[in-house]
Every structure is written in structure tokens, then in C-alpha cells.
Amino acid sequence: VAGRAGGSVFVLTDYGLADEFAGVVRASVLRHAPGAPIVDLTHGVPPFDVRAGALTLLRAVPHLGPGVVLAVVDPGVGTARRALAVSIAAAQGDGPCHLVGPDNGLLPWAADVLGGMRQVVAIPPSPPRSASLPRVRGATFDGRDVFAPAAARLWQGAGVDELGEDVDPADLVRLEAPRVVVSPGHLETEVLWVDRFGNVQLAAGPDDAVAADLGPDLDVAAAHAEGATRRAQRVDAFAALGPGALGLMVDANGRLALVCDRRSAATVLGMRPGHTVTLRAVDRDRRSS
Amino acid sequence: VAGRAGGSVFVLTDYGLADEFAGVVRASVLRHAPGAPIVDLTHGVPPFDVRAGALTLLRAVPHLGPGVVLAVVDPGVGTARRALAVSIAAAQGDGPCHLVGPDNGLLPWAADVLGGMRQVVAIPPSPPRSASLPRVRGATFDGRDVFAPAAARLWQGAGVDELGEDVDPADLVRLEAPRVVVSPGHLETEVLWVDRFGNVQLAAGPDDAVAADLGPDLDVAAAHAEGATRRAQRVDAFAALGPGALGLMVDANGRLALVCDRRSAATVLGMRPGHTVTLRAVDRDRRSS
Amino acid sequence: VAGRAGGSVFVLTDYGLADEFAGVVRASVLRHAPGAPIVDLTHGVPPFDVRAGALTLLRAVPHLGPGVVLAVVDPGVGTARRALAVSIAAAQGDGPCHLVGPDNGLLPWAADVLGGMRQVVAIPPSPPRSASLPRVRGATFDGRDVFAPAAARLWQGAGVDELGEDVDPADLVRLEAPRVVVSPGHLETEVLWVDRFGNVQLAAGPDDAVAADLGPDLDVAAAHAEGATRRAQRVDAFAALGPGALGLMVDANGRLALVCDRRSAATVLGMRPGHTVTLRAVDRDRRSS
Numbered sequence: 001v002a003g004r005a006g007g008s009v010f011v012l013t014d015y016g017l018a019d020e021f022a023g024v025v026r027a028s029v030l031r032h033a034p035g036a037p038i039v040d041l042t043h044g045v046p047p048f049d050v051r052a053g054a055l056t057l058l059r060a061v062p063h064l065g066p067g068v069v070l071a072v073v074d075p076g077v078g079t080a081r082r083a084l085a086v087s088i089a090a091a092q093g094d095g096p097c098h099l100v101g102p103d104n105g106l107l108p109w110a111a112d113v114l115g116g117m118r119q120v121v122a123i124p125p126s127p128p129r130s131a132s133l134p135r136v137r138g139a140t141f142d143g144r145d146v147f148a149p150a151a152a153r154l155w156q157g158a159g160v161d162e163l164g165e166d167v168d169p170a171d172l173v174r175l176e177a178p179r180v181v182v183s184p185g186h187l188e189t190e191v192l193w194v195d196r197f198g199n200v201q202l203a204a205g206p207d208d209a210v211a212a213d214l215g216p217d218l219d220v221a222a223a224h225a226e227g228a229t230r231r232a233q234r235v236d237a238f239a240a241l242g243p244g245a246l247g248l249m250v251d252a253n254g255r256l257a258l259v260c261d262r263r264s265a266a267t268v269l270g271m272r273p274g275h276t277v278t279l280r281a282v283d284r285d286r287r288s289s
Numbered sequence: 290v291a292g293r294a295g296g297s298v299f300v301l302t303d304y305g306l307a308d309e310f311a312g313v314v315r316a317s318v319l320r321h322a323p324g325a326p327i328v329d330l331t332h333g334v335p336p337f338d339v340r341a342g343a344l345t346l347l348r349a350v351p352h353l354g355p356g357v358v359l360a361v362v363d364p365g366v367g368t369a370r371r372a373l374a375v376s377i378a379a380a381q382g383d384g385p386c387h388l389v390g391p392d393n394g395l396l397p398w399a400a401d402v403l404g405g406m407r408q409v410v411a412i413p414p415s416p417p418r419s420a421s422l423p424r425v426r427g428a429t430f431d432g433r434d435v436f437a438p439a440a441a442r443l444w445q446g447a448g449v450d451e452l453g454e455d456v457d458p459a460d461l462v463r464l465e466a467p468r469v470v471v472s473p474g475h476l477e478t479e480v481l482w483v484d485r486f487g488n489v490q491l492a493a494g495p496d497d498a499v500a501a502d503l504g505p506d507l508d509v510a511a512a513h514a515e516g517a518t519r520r521a522q523r524v525d526a527f528a529a530l531g532p533g534a535l536g537l538m539v540d541a542n543g544r545l546a547l548v549c550d551r552r553s554a555a556t557v558l559g560m561r562p563g564h565t566v567t568l569r570a571v572d573r574d575r576r577s578s
Numbered sequence: 579v580a581g582r583a584g585g586s587v588f589v590l591t592d593y594g595l596a597d598e599f600a601g602v603v604r605a606s607v608l609r610h611a612p613g614a615p616i617v618d619l620t621h622g623v624p625p626f627d628v629r630a631g632a633l634t635l636l637r638a639v640p641h642l643g644p645g646v647v648l649a650v651v652d653p654g655v656g657t658a659r660r661a662l663a664v665s666i667a668a669a670q671g672d673g674p675c676h677l678v679g680p681d682n683g684l685l686p687w688a689a690d691v692l693g694g695m696r697q698v699v700a701i702p703p704s705p706p707r708s709a710s711l712p713r714v715r716g717a718t719f720d721g722r723d724v725f726a727p728a729a730a731r732l733w734q735g736a737g738v739d740e741l742g743e744d745v746d747p748a749d750l751v752r753l754e755a756p757r758v759v760v761s762p763g764h765l766e767t768e769v770l771w772v773d774r775f776g777n778v779q780l781a782a783g784p785d786d787a788v789a790a791d792l793g794p795d796l797d798v799a800a801a802h803a804e805g806a807t808r809r810a811q812r813v814d815a816f817a818a819l820g821p822g823a824l825g826l827m828v829d830a831n832g833r834l835a836l837v838c839d840r841r842s843a844a845t846v847l848g849m850r851p852g853h854t855v856t857l858r859a860v861d862r863d864r865r866s867s
Contacts, residue, residue: 331596527717528653528654546717
């Protein structure tokens with residue numbers, strides 16, 4: 001039944017917007033599921049960067065309504081890596097119920113935060129487009145030919161069991177968990193994301209800051225530039241910072257972030273995703289001197 | 290009643306498209322107003338540039354159909370700046386009836402061109418997402434949590450009076466008006482916008498050119514590079530210009546623009562938004578010599 | 579009858595996404611055809627690059643569902659170049675039935691691949707917006723004022739004959755066909771496209787490779803850098819290539835492409851659209867030695 005599952009089809013890829021890739025995937029969804037509302041989450045994941053894509057999905061999915069998530073960051077396209085359709089365990093009523101994408105670590109974090117996987121299937125490859133080319137098969141465009149049609153069928157009300165053979169959820173490829181090391185007065189953690197405004201999101205959350213007893217003033221050092229240390233202060237809003245000052249705040253995803261007011265903290269600190277950052281509580285005697 | 294107000298939700302932000310911000314705002318609108326058609330005006334306003342955002346809205350709104358404008362360029366997020374919902378005075382039947390966005394000058398010019406403000410309310414902040422973090426509240430994402438839900442309610446037929454307390458329209462933050470100074474044979478004006486094609490839109494309009502009696506040939510000088518002057522001619526179409534020639538035409542927004550044919554006038558002139566430009570009529574004797 | 583023709587309105591332009599152009603065109607379509615699903619193919623065609631736009635359309639249209647294609651790459655806007663509405667000859671039932679765009683070569687290749695043109699009309703210019711400006715007409719924004727309304731009317735069920743006067747399809751502007759020269763052991767061809775991932779799409783197809791008897795190993799040379807030659811191997815998937823190795827594969831559009839695994843072949847080769855490439859079969863004796 002068309003639209004039985006309903007909601008939207010939420011699309012995330014590393015296709016960019018300069019080529020027609022994203023447009024053709026949207027068209028493929030609509031061709032197979034006329035009337036489906038398509039919501040682009042982003043097509044700006046850096047090319048081939050599965051970890052960045054998985055983190056973007058993880059940030060986005062708690063804020064989506066019902067529907068199907070279609071995610072394609074897929075450097076292994078054309079190999080034996082599996083194409084997956086995932087149904088979510090806890091029918092929470094107001095979030096996505098299904099995820100579709102490659103088995104390379106892109107989906108599990110998002111599925112976890114939505115309530116865990118109930119069922120996972122491997123979608124078979126699309127049939128070769130032409131048997132007339134003896135030695136060279138055409139390259140695959142699985143976003144268009146495999147993932148979009150699968151998302152369309154789920155949006156129309158199909159169950160994942162109609163799309164392929166069961167896979168053990170425990171058997172999926174998973175990415176290494178982001179690094180957070182807490183010790184008294186000291187927090188070592190990974191840069192997960194630098195956003196458009198230059199805010200530097202860390203893997204650590206506010207509970208980690210409490211556990212480390214960091215206090216209101218900190219020294220920030222990047223592992224890749226040991227010598228340089230910058231002072232930062234805990235703040236609740238960007239505007240609480242003076243010009244050029246560095247702040248540590250809880251961002252809108254509930255993670256710690258290094259920020260400046262109307263300026264790129266990432267540029268100030270020279271930080272990129274994957275870097276390791278150390279936050280150290282400033283000694284009270286030193287601080288007051 | 291769902292869809293009573295109807296039309297589309299037109300979205301303008303400085304979020305860019307590389308992150309998931311714009312996607313999450315779209316999803317938030319749909320979560321609160323299933324079925325709402327969402328039209329991205331642009332998410333490419335330069336970060337924090339309220340003036341550029343206000344000018345972009347001003348250019349766009351005369352060409353929109355019915356619906357709600359959701360605009361977020363908001364460097365003051367997390368401060369006491371107000372969140373606004375505006376209803377438009379003159380129900381013209383075929384343009385947007387409501388605007389939603391921060392009280393920082395982003396909305397008033399667009400409201401003026403649509404017919405003026407009938408009623409303005411301040412939308413209260415969204416409730417804090419967690420009371421468990423003693424000293425650090427989470428940063429706000431008002432596009433997702435305040436503005437998108439408000440736009441969704443207006444699209445569904447709510448009045449602005451259902452969203453918050455009345456604010457005096459005369460009390461809103463307004464940006465400084467673009468500079469236009471007319472004298473005989475002389476027009477001094479501000480660069481408002483450089484578009485993708487390098488066309489340099491000026492604050493002055495064709496009436497200003499008539500008032501200044503500029504005539505068909507002009508000298509163009511940028512205030513930031515006093516020495517350099519370029520000759521330009523009044524034209525009706527890009528293709529009327531020879532290779533490398535500079536033209537002054539009335540653009541599709543009804544403003545004067547400095548243009549080249551298939552080439553960036555902004556690059557030729559070294560001009561950016563905010564620059565001041567002087568147009569001088571070429572003396573007839575000098576011109577014919 | 580609204581929605582009689584139905585399907586989607588597929589939009590391709592060179593407007594970019596930083597300005598409001600694309601948003602205003604979307605709004606214009608909806609204003610004239612409320613409820614029309616709008617699918618952005620891309621707005622990232624390089625400015626004024628009609629050939630790139632025509633090639634992008636050509637790649638996209640075989641994968642679209644029913645509807646209307648609205649394409650605007652239009653350096654001749656404001657001149658006497660015609661605005662066209664095209665109906666497709668072979669009603670295949672599941673592809674676009676109409677194309678709208680300027681008469682500059684943008685549309686014919688896409689029309690050919692969809693089944694050929696049945697009827698073509700020239701859409702008259704939109705009426706001047708203001709008669710009050712004696713010497714300067716406003717520049718036209720035909721995407722907003724001519725092409726979008728025409729696409730909306732076709733989506734609503736109008737025939738092309740309702741939009742303008744007949745034009746002989748044989749009379750349309752056509753771009754020069756991409757260059758492919760086949761000889762034994764030798765294939766000379768044009769670079770059509772470099773995608774986001776750096777894959778270099780060639781005009782030649784797998785049949786040309788068979789006709790040239792290229793075999794599994796080749797030397798690749800760019801005409802613009804005669805000295806440099808790189809070895810490439812025929813592969814079926816990106817992952818079949820070792821780090822840094824260059825491959826020749828049939829891409830998802832059925833053309834030959836020079837590729838690397840998770841790396842830009844265009845950067846490795848220094849190639850851009852419009853370049854000429856020579857592929858030479860590697861002599862078997864040399865190869866085995």
C-alpha cells in the first residue's frame with residue numbers, strides 16, 4: 001500500500017551537489033514511490049568519509065520525524081560489501097523506522113540512538129544493466145539502483161524481510177568508537193566535527209567534563225602541536241565570549257565543543273576531525289595569580 | 290486546522306549545505322507540519338551576515354507565492370535577542386503572510402516590501418532540553434527548536450498571537466538603509482550584492498540614474514581604490530556588451546547593476562558587498578572627442 | 579486540469595545555491611502549479627557552460643520518472659535567442675514528456691535519448707515588468723518569468739502548442755558532437771566530465787574500446803601534455819585497483835572512464851572537461867617483458 005509506512009525519505013550522501021548524483025537519487029526514490037516527501041539531510045559528507053557520514057547521521061536522526069533514512073557513503077561500491085536494510089527495534093512512533101545503506105559502519109550508530117536494530121537484511125545487487133558487453137560490466141550506481149528503490153519500497157510499507165535475506169545485526173561492520181579518556185583534571189578526546197561556523201565538536205560530553213572535574217577554566221592543547229596551549233573558559237552561549245576568546249560549551253547535540261564568538265575556533269586552533277585534543281583544568285593557584 | 294494557511298514554507302539560512310543543519314530544520318518543519326511543501330530559498334548566506342540575509346530576503350519575497358518565510362541568520366543565538374513571528378498587513382492573497390526569524394534586522398525590509406507588519410510577537414525560548422547539567426546548559430539550535438516549529442504552526446493556520454506576546458513593530462531592530470547619494474551628473478551608492486555570475490548590484494535604482502542625469506556613458510570608480518576609473522555604458526542586455534566591456538543595466542530586481550557579458554564584473558572591478566561606488570556622467574565634449 | 583500531466587518538475591541550472599536564484603525558480607513553479615513535486619537535478623553547472631549542462635541532462639534523463647524537465651543555462655538571456663518547450667516523441671510512459679529551456683543546444687541531446695522531439699514551440703518573452711522606465715528595460719530573469727511558468731503549465735496538463743508557435747525541430751541550435759576517433763589499437767576521445775570523486779568520463783563507450791581492440795592494458799596520454807603517458811588497466815570496480823593505480827572502466831552511464839580507487843584520477847592525470855585523451859593498446863611483447 002502506497003505510503004503505508006509514510007513519513008519522509010531522509011537522504012544523506014557524499015555525492016555533493018555539483019553533479020547530478022543527488023538529483024538522480026531523488027528521482028529514483030520518486031519513480032519507485034510517487035508522492036514520497038524527500039528531505040535532504042546533506043550531500044556534503046566529504047568524499048569516501050564513512051566516519052564523517054556516520055557521525056552526521058548520529059547527530060541528525062534524533063531530530064527526524066517518521067520515515068526512512070537513505071544513507072550512501074560507499075567507497076566499496078562494486079565490491080562484495082553488503083547493501084543493508086535495517087528496521088528499528090523500538091517503535092517510538094515519531095522517529096525513522098528504517099535505515100538503508102552500505103555495510104561499512106555508516107548505519108549502526110544511528111540505529112543505536114534510534115533504539116537499536118530489530119531486523120537487518122542484505123539487499124541483493126541490482127541486475128547487470130547489459131549482458132552485451134563481454135568483458136566489462138558497467139560500474140554500479142547503487143544509490144540510484146539499489147538503495148533508493150529499497151528506501152522507496154520501505155516508505156510504501158514493505159517490511160525489510162521483503163527486501164532480502166536476514167543478516168545477524170551483531171555481524172555488521174562497526175567503526176571504532178570515538179576516543180574519550182578521563183582522569184582527574186584531565187580529558188583527552190577526539191575532534192568529531194568542525195561545522196560551517198568553525199565550532200569544534202569533541203567526542204566527550206558534559207558528564208565527562210564533570211567526571212574530570214575540569215572547572216570553569218581550562219588549557220586546551222592539540223596532540224598534533226604539543227607546544228601550543230590555549231586558555232578556554234566554560235560558557236553557556238557564544239556571546240558570553242569576548243573577541244577572540246576561546247570557550248568550551250555544550251553544543252546543540254549535547255557534546256562539548258570548542259567555540260569562539262562569530263569566529264572559527266577551528267581556524268584559531270588549527271583543528272580538524274580526527275585530531276586529538278587535551279583539556280586540562282587550570283590549577284587554582286595559578287589561575288588566581 | 291492543518292494546512293489552513295497553506296502555501297509553502299520558504300527557508301533562508303546561513304547554515305550552508307555541508308552540515309546537516311538545513312536538513313534538520315526541514316525535518317523539524319515536517320515533523321510539526323506533515324505535508325508542508327518546503328522551498329529552500331538559499332542556505333548560502335555568508336555566516337553571521339545579517340545584512341546579506343536581509344537583502345537576499347528582500348530580493349526574493351516579491352516573487353514567492355503564499356506561505357510562511359522561515360529565516361535564520363542569527364549570530365545572537367543563545368542571548369536575549371528576541372525570536373519573532375510577524376504577520377503581514379496587506380493580505381495580498383498571493384504572497385507570504387507570515388515571517389519567522391530573529392530580531393536582528395533580518396525581517397523588516399522583507400516585511401516592508403510585502404506590505405508592512407500587521408502584528409509582531411516574541412516567541413518564547415524553547416524549554417531547556419536537560420535539567421541534569423548543573424552549570425552548563427546546552428547550546429541552543431533555535432532554527433530547529435524555535436523557528437521551525439513556529440513556522441510549522443503558522444503554516445497549519447495558527448495566528449501569530451498564538452505563538453507569543455505582542456511586540457511593538459516600531460521597536461524591532463532595523464539595519465541601516467543602503468546608501469544612495471544623488472547629485473547632478475553624479476551618483477554615489479553602495480554595493481549590495483555580487484551574484485554567482487559576478488554582477489555587481491547597487492543600492493541605486495533607475496530613478497536615481499534619471500535624477501542624476503547620468504546619460505548613456507559613465508565613469509565608474511570604487512571609493513576603496515580612488516585612482517582607478519572604468520568607463521561603462523548603459524545597456525539593456527548582457528549580450529549588448531563587447532568582450533571585456535563594462536555595462537550598467539537595470540537588473541531583474543529593478544536595481545542598477547554593473548555587469549560584463551559572460552564574465553565577472555566584480556572581478557574586473559575588485560568590488561564586494563559594502564563597497565561604495567561612484568558613477569559619473571561623461572562630459573559630452575570629452576565623450577565625443 | 580491541475581496535475582493532469584503529473585510527475586515531477588526536474589530542475590537543472592547554472593544558478594548555484596549561494597544566491598536565491600534557484601529558490602525563486604522553485605517558488606515560481608509552485609506559484610503557477612501548486613502541489614508540483616520539484617526535484618533539483620543540480621544547480622551546479624559551471625556558469626554559462628551550456629555544453630556541461632547538456633551533458634549533465636543527457637546523463638540524468640534516462641533515470642527520471644514522468645514529468646517536465648526545466649533546464650536553464652542561458653548566457654544569451656535578454657537576446658533574441660528563443661525560449662523552447664519540447665514534447666517528446668515516444669510516450670514511453672515512465673520518463674519525462676516535456677523539456678523547457680533556451681534554444682542554445684542545452685536540450686536536444688536529452689530529447690534524443692528520451693525518444694526524440696515530437697513538437698517544439700517558441701515561448702514568447704514575458705511582458706516587460708514596467709513601462710515607466712523610458713530608456714532602460716529591466717534585465718530579464720527568464721528562469722523565473724518564462725521557463726518556470728511554462729514548466730508549471732505543462733505539469734498541469736497543457737500541451738506545448740498552448741505555449742507558443744511551432745518551431746521546426748531540425749532548426750534548433752545543436753552543439754558539436756563529442757569527439758571519438760577509433761583506429762586499430764588506438765582511441766582518441768574527449769573528456770566529457772570530471773565528477774566529484776575525480777573520475778574522468780570519456781566520450782567513448784565500451785563498443786569503441788572493442789572496435790579499437792584496446793585489450794586489458796593501455797597507455798593513457800593527454801593531448802595537452804604530450805610527453806606524459808600513464809599505464810592503465812581495464813577493471814570492473816574501483817576496488818580492483820591498487821593504491822595509486824589507474825583504471826579504465828565502464829561507468830554507471832555506460833561510458834568509458836579513467837578512475838582511481840578512493841582518489842581523483844583527474845588530479846593524477848591533470849585532466850579537465852574538453853581535453854583530448856589518447857588510449858593506446860600496450861604491445862603484447864612489451865607488456866609481457
